[in-house]
Amino acid sequence: MIARTLTRMSLADIRPGQAAIAILIAAFLLLFLVIPVIRVVFVAFQDPATGGFTLVHFLDFFRTDLFIRSFWNSFYVSSMSVVIATIFALPLAYITSRFNFRGTILIQTLGVVPLIMPPFIGAVAMQLLFGRNGTINMMLHDTFGFRIPFMEGLNGVIFVQSIHFFPFILINLSASLRNIDRSMEEAAQNLGSSGFRLFRRIVFPLAMPGYIAGASLVFIKVFDDLGTPLLLNVNDMLAPQAYLRISSIGINDPMGYVISVVLVVCSLLALWVAALAMKGKDYATVQRGGGGLTKRNMRPWEKVAAYAIVILILFLVLAPHLGLTLLSFATIWSFSPLPDGYTLRHYETVIFESSQFIRNTLLYASMAAGIDVIIGTAIAYLVLRTKLVGRQWLDYMAMAALAVPGVVLGIGYLRTFYTVDMPFTGQPLTSFWLVLVIALAIRRLPYALRACTAALQQVSEALEEAAENLGATKARTIRKIVVPLMSGGILAGFITSFATAAVELSATIMLVQSTSDAPLAYGLYVFMQSAAGRGPGAALGILAVLIVGACTYLSHVIIERGRERRGEKSH
Amino acid sequence: MNQISELARKAGTRSVGVHIAGVNLSYGKHHVLKDVSLDIQPGEFFAFLGPSGCGKTTLLRLIAGFNTAQSGVVKIGEEDVSRLPPWRRDVGMVFQSYALWPHMSIRRNVAFGLEERRVPRAEVAERVEWALELVGLKHLADRYPSQLSGGQQQRVALARTVVVQPKVLLLDEPLSNLDAKLRVQMRRELRDLQQELGLTTIFVTHDQEEANTVCDRIAVMSDGVIQQVGTPMSLYDQPGNLFVAGFLGTANVLSGKIGRDGNGRAVFLGGEGITVPLAETPPDGAEGSLMFRPQSVTLRPGDAPASPGMAQLRGTVLHSEFLGASIRYAVTVGQSQVQIDVPHHGDAELIENGSAVCLELDTAKTRFLHG
Numbered sequence: 001m002i003a004r005t006l007t008r009m010s011l012a013d014i015r016p017g018q019a020a021i022a023i024l025i026a027a028f029l030l031l032f033l034v035i036p037v038i039r040v041v042f043v044a045f046q047d048p049a050t051g052g053f054t055l056v057h058f059l060d061f062f063r064t065d066l067f068i069r070s071f072w073n074s075f076y077v078s079s080m081s082v083v084i085a086t087i088f089a090l091p092l093a094y095i096t097s098r099f100n101f102r103g104t105i106l107i108q109t110l111g112v113v114p115l116i117m118p119p120f121i122g123a124v125a126m127q128l129l130f131g132r133n134g135t136i137n138m139m140l141h142d143t144f145g146f147r148i149p150f151m152e153g154l155n156g157v158i159f160v161q162s163i164h165f166f167p168f169i170l171i172n173l174s175a176s177l178r179n180i181d182r183s184m185e186e187a188a189q190n191l192g193s194s195g196f197r198l199f200r201r202i203v204f205p206l207a208m209p210g211y212i213a214g215a216s217l218v219f220i221k222v223f224d225d226l227g228t229p230l231l232l233n234v235n236d237m238l239a240p241q242a243y244l245r246i247s248s249i250g251i252n253d254p255m256g257y258v259i260s261v262v263l264v265v266c267s268l269l270a271l272w273v274a275a276l277a278m279k280g281k282d283y284a285t286v287q288r289g290g291g292g293l294t295k296r297n298m299r300p301w302e303k304v305a306a307y308a309i310v311i312l313i314l315f316l317v318l319a320p321h322l323g324l325t326l327l328s329f330a331t332i333w334s335f336s337p338l339p340d341g342y343t344l345r346h347y348e349t350v351i352f353e354s355s356q357f358i359r360n361t362l363l364y365a366s367m368a369a370g371i372d373v374i375i376g377t378a379i380a381y382l383v384l385r386t387k388l389v390g391r392q393w394l395d396y397m398a399m400a401a402l403a404v405p406g407v408v409l410g411i412g413y414l415r416t417f418y419t420v421d422m423p424f425t426g427q428p429l430t431s432f433w434l435v436l437v438i439a440l441a442i443r444r445l446p447y448a449l450r451a452c453t454a455a456l457q458q459v460s461e462a463l464e465e466a467a468e469n470l471g472a473t474k475a476r477t478i479r480k481i482v483v484p485l486m487s488g489g490i491l492a493g494f495i496t497s498f499a500t501a502a503v504e505l506s507a508t509i510m511l512v513q514s515t516s517d518a519p520l521a522y523g524l525y526v527f528m529q530s531a532a533g534r535g536p537g538a539a540l541g542i543l544a545v546l547i548v549g550a551c552t553y554l555s556h557v558i559i560e561r562g563r564e565r566r567g568e569k570s571h
Numbered sequence: 572m573n574q575i576s577e578l579a580r581k582a583g584t585r586s587v588g589v590h591i592a593g594v595n596l597s598y599g600k601h602h603v604l605k606d607v608s609l610d611i612q613p614g615e616f617f618a619f620l621g622p623s624g625c626g627k628t629t630l631l632r633l634i635a636g637f638n639t640a641q642s643g644v645v646k647i648g649e650e651d652v653s654r655l656p657p658w659r660r661d662v663g664m665v666f667q668s669y670a671l672w673p674h675m676s677i678r679r680n681v682a683f684g685l686e687e688r689r690v691p692r693a694e695v696a697e698r699v700e701w702a703l704e705l706v707g708l709k710h711l712a713d714r715y716p717s718q719l720s721g722g723q724q725q726r727v728a729l730a731r732t733v734v735v736q737p738k739v740l741l742l743d744e745p746l747s748n749l750d751a752k753l754r755v756q757m758r759r760e761l762r763d764l765q766q767e768l769g770l771t772t773i774f775v776t777h778d779q780e781e782a783n784t785v786c787d788r789i790a791v792m793s794d795g796v797i798q799q800v801g802t803p804m805s806l807y808d809q810p811g812n813l814f815v816a817g818f819l820g821t822a823n824v825l826s827g828k829i830g831r832d833g834n835g836r837a838v839f840l841g842g843e844g845i846t847v848p849l850a851e852t853p854p855d856g857a858e859g860s861l862m863f864r865p866q867s868v869t870l871r872p873g874d875a876p877a878s879p880g881m882a883q884l885r886g887t888v889l890h891s892e893f894l895g896a897s898i899r900y901a902v903t904v905g906q907s908q909v910q911i912d913v914p915h916h917g918d919a920e921l922i923e924n925g926s927a928v929c930l931e932l933d934t935a936k937t938r939f940l941h942g
Contacts, residue, residue, distance in 0.1 A: 460668060460670065462666045462667075462668050462670035463670045463672055465635075465637055465657070465664075465666070465670065466664070466666055466670035466671075466672075466731075467672075467683065467687075468636075468637075468656070468657040468658045469635055469657055469658075469660075469662070469663065469664045469732075470658075470663070470683055470684030470687055470731070470732070470735060471658045471659075471661075471684055471687035471688055471735070472658055472683075472687045473656070473658050474656075476687065480683075481672055484674045485672070485673070485674055487674075
């Protein structure tokens with residue numbers, strides 16, 4: 001009797017609308033994420049002659065010195081980038097969370113600035129500043145007679161990547177430090193612990209989950225990145241090898257696919273190790289009302305030290321921007337600490353001849369971010385608020401994009417869709433610009449999804465029940481209560497997706513078919529290939545940073561204004 | 572004021588009863604509501620009272636439509652609402668957390684339900700004014716919830732619910748987030764409002780004092796089962812079982828069985844020297860407990876002759892607590908310990924610990940409980 005009524009109830013609980021949306025999203029993810037990746041894996045194990053299963057390609061991979069070297073180089077660069085990024089992030093996070101420090105806002109801004117510029121354009125500027133014949137080394141050589149190999153080979157990649165990606169660690173670490181309840185610290189003090197011991201035994205372990213989350217993200221990002229090594233002409237790493245095989249030998253070369261599989265496996269491993277390390281350590285200690293560690297005023301010498309550290313890091317972080325600005329105004333700049341002369345010509349060139357890059361980027365990135373927040377909100381709602389069977393799998397599928405490097409996704413699209421023709425025009429689907437938008441949307445979906453999920457988790461279910469109780473249907477409750485209350489989080493997800501999609505190169509470089517459809521990052525890459533193109537390239541880069549920065553700032557203002565109107569305190 | 576009572580009358584004419592029959596609800600293996608049946612009268616102020624986890628909030632949410640029962644029927648008035656979604660039930664619920672929408676002003680919070688009912692704009696404005704005036708918050712209409720105190724938020728939640736003139740008002744621990752003084756004031760206001768609107772109201776609480784002071788009738792719940800339904804006084808004076816006796820006030824319990832005295836009348840036999848004549852006549856040999864309240868006993872020092880109509884027990888004072896208006900003695904009687912309240916008039920002396928005392932029990936105020 002009870003069993004029968006139970007089945008009746010669960011059938012009645014499933015609303016056709018919810019199921020339809022879930023199926024649509026699942027179809028989208030299958031078509032544009034799962035199938036292309038499976039396709040890549042499939043080809044890697046396929047004998048091109050017979051079509052049967054083979055391990056020959058993998059044997060070739062492990063027998064080729066270049067690939068083995070590339071693998072270890074990628075691993076070394078990623079690990080060292082995590083170490084260097086930690087060295088940048090740790091003091092900043094510590095200073096802002098422990099002390100009343102006037103420069104806190106400065107540090108928080110630092111946390112965003114590097115992310116809104118493609119790392120590979122930074123690479124060009126860094127070469128001019130820190131390279132063998134760059135500003136710093138020329139000054140060192142002239143005064144002390146030696147050079148520091150900041151930018152030689154792998155060092156250059158590590159240096160550029162850690163400056164670009166350290167905000168991931170800074171943001172996550174600061175957030176988890178902020179979430180430590182003051183009473184945790186006070187209890188330790190009450191029991192006799194203080195100073196560095198207190199930090200080592202209580203504060204750091206509690207902040208560990210945030211650190212690991214940030215560090216694993218840095219590792220994966222560096223491991224997958226294509227643009228920076230390519231531009232610094234470091235080709236013996238995995239991602240550049242995959243790109244070069246496909247772009248120079250062709251879409252049928254199996255080694256590109258084998259390298260792709262290795263990239264995916266390494267990303268998954270890194271995520272798995274991070275998950276293992278964080279298992280059972282998800283401490284949320286903030287009680288209602290009070291939170292954050294006790295902040296104290298700095299002693300004079302501490303203040304001096306803090307400012308020295310912050311200014312040094314600030315200089316390093318802004319170096320790419322600084323160098324790029326100089327380059328964009330420079331007539332000629334080589335073998336001298338500063339450019340020979342200044343001009344506005346490069347900006348002219350870019351605005352009159354290459355403005356389609358900017359237009360395309362704004363269009364693609366905003367469409368991709370729009371798709372991301374719509375899918376992100378839908379998945380978050382389905383997972384948290386419905387009892388739909390398999391809803392968790394939508395979340396897993398979307399998050400899996402995190403482990404798929406851009407190169408791999410690009411190769412997968414080429415392989416899966418190059419035989420598919422567009423209706424009416426008869427062109428292959430892969431040459432249609434919308435495919436770029438979809439690739440960007442898939443790549444950035446995990447960010448938007450996490451932001452939307454976090455936003456929905458903060459909406460108390462009672463608020464929805466109150467609306468239903470007063471006569472609002474599920475659909476109207478979502479429109480009038482849920483989405484407005486999530487708007488801050490949705491907008492944050494939109495910004496993250498938009499800003500990072502605007503500077504994405506890995507997947508787009510594989511998929512761009514004509515310069516007229518190309519986004520900014522691709523244009524920059526093309527410009528930076530030639531010495532003559534560097535000036536206009538830098539100008540384009542500066543415009544990109546300004547536009548993305550302005551959009552980010554604007555949305556921030558909108559969020560804050562909404563908060564103030566409601567009389568909430570902003571944190 | 573005129574307008575208020577007019578609208579109130581309009582609301583009052585709609586008041587209907589709530590009928591619950593044979594409701595069972597489980598979450599997986601956890602059986603939360605066990606064959607619950609209840610009849611709540613139109614216009615009644617009714618309480619679900621019980622400790623946390625007893626199923627009282629689940630039952631309230633079932634009436635509102637946020638839970639689905641595996642079996643049983645919920646009727647509001649004559650209508651079976653068991654299969655209706657929450658938004659078509661027309662029952663107003665005030666949430667424990669108030670659940671005010673932080674992105675809407677107070678006015679828009681209160682107007683929400685009317686807008687959902689497609690009420691004409693002019694009438695919405697008029698009724699929102701009425702509801703805010705009813706709770707005395709007209710001057711705060713343009714504020715946002717986060718700018719209000721807890722008590723004010725509570726009133727907004729109430730206004731937002733009564734403005735749609737629901738058939739039934741559901742209150743989920745509405746006073747639990749207020750401080751003690753405000754709680755006493757609010758419960759009086761709740762009672763006044765309910766009387767004025769004549770609205771059938773169900774009040775969920777774990778606080779017996781709250782339930783006693785505002786409600787017409789109470790359903791005492793424990794472990795998913797309704798233990799007893801009755802007026803506050805009848806539940807206190809004639810509890811149906813040990814749980815009800817213990818949950819509503821302090822209960823002294825002696826265990827034993829039923830026997831007959833020399834005249835053939837029913838007596839309670841609770842071991843050596845404990846024989847208490849009973850007003851009721853339970854079956855001979857039945858095992859159970861004798862329950863009496865701390866104030867139903869008169870305490871005399873040493874051996875005094877029994878007064879007429881009183882049963883006499885002997886005991887030893889274990890310790891005492893001075894409570895101001897009375898002194899509470901813990902006294903061992905046979906194997907058991909009982910609490911006895913002696914009114915304090917200012918000249919009485921404290922009985923010392925270890926003294927032998929004589930307990931005179933008013934047999935009209937004892938109760939035999941099975942099991």
